[in-house]
Amino acid sequence: MRLPPLESAEVIRREKRFRLFIKYDGKEVLSYLPNPGRLENIIYPSSVVYISKKEGEKRKTSFEAVLGEENGILVSLNASLANRIFEENLFRFPVKVKELRKEFTYHGKRFDFLINNKILVEVKSVTLVKDHIGFFPDAPTTRGAKHLEYMADWIFEKWVIFVVQREDAKLVKPNKDLDKDFYQSAKLLKERGGIFFAFTCNIDLNEIRFKEFIDVEV
Numbered sequence: 497m498r499l500p501p502l503e504s505a506e507v508i509r510r511e512k513r514f515r516l517f518i519k520y521d522g523k524e525v526l527s528y529l530p531n532p533g534r535l536e537n538i539i540y541p542s543s544v545v546y547i548s549k550k551e552g553e554k555r556k557t558s559f560e561a562v563l564g565e566e567n568g569i570l571v572s573l574n575a576s577l578a579n580r581i582f583e584e585n586l587f588r589f590p591v592k593v594k595e596l597r598k599e600f601t602y603h604g605k606r607f608d609f610l611i612n613n614k615i616l617v618e619v620k621s622v623t624l625v626k627d628h629i630g631f632f633p634d635a636p637t638t639r640g641a642k643h644l645e646y647m648a649d650w651i652f653e654k655w656v657i658f659v660v661q662r663e664d665a666k667l668v669k670p671n672k673d674l675d676k677d678f679y680q681s682a683k684l685l686k687e688r689g690g691i692f693f694a695f696t697c698n699i700d701l702n703e704i705r706f707k708e709f710i711d712v713e714v
């Protein structure tokens with residue numbers, strides 16, 4: 497996936513979840529941060545982010561934070577890109593896609609994809625990595641836990657896809673210490689036949705590319 501033209505900036509502070517104040521061209525400006533996670537090891541005062549300029553009358557800011565950096569590793573900050581990255585790499589998965597529906601509703605909840613009217617898919621973006629282990633979530637997610645609970649009732653195939661938007665993970669785990677409800681929902685889903693996939697991404701200032709599949713431990 498190609499990225500827009502990027503420029504570097506320095507983080508000044510984060511307010512709420514999506515407001516990021518940065519130093520750009522010697523001035524303090526507001527940038528949109530498209531990620532609800534804590535990002536504590538990536539977003540902090542004086543850290544480096546790579547931003548793109550955005551145009552639009554309805555936008556509150558002309559900037560969007562696209563990439564961050566941790567120990568020299570570039571990390572995609574846009575959680576919503578995980579769906580697009582998965583879709584671009586769907587050909588790598590063990591299915592011949594005849595029909596792909598987005599935002600499929602089941603049990604009154606919207607799920608990311610339904611493949612061939614059979615495989616229910618939920619995609620999760622992973623940015624937190626410790627000692628080469630990716631953890632999801634990095635902030636408690638009631639919605640995430642509930643979605644996995646409802647998926648457990650689906651009578652056909654159900655997939656959870658962890659898109660690790662960085663290159664340095666070798667394994668993905670539910671973040672039990674931070675969100676026990678999500679961990680329990682993941683265990684229930686696995687007991688009910690849920691299938692878990694994860695893959696990492698190579699990222700540079702120009703594009704995000706599939707790197708490799710890695711294991712998921714639930």
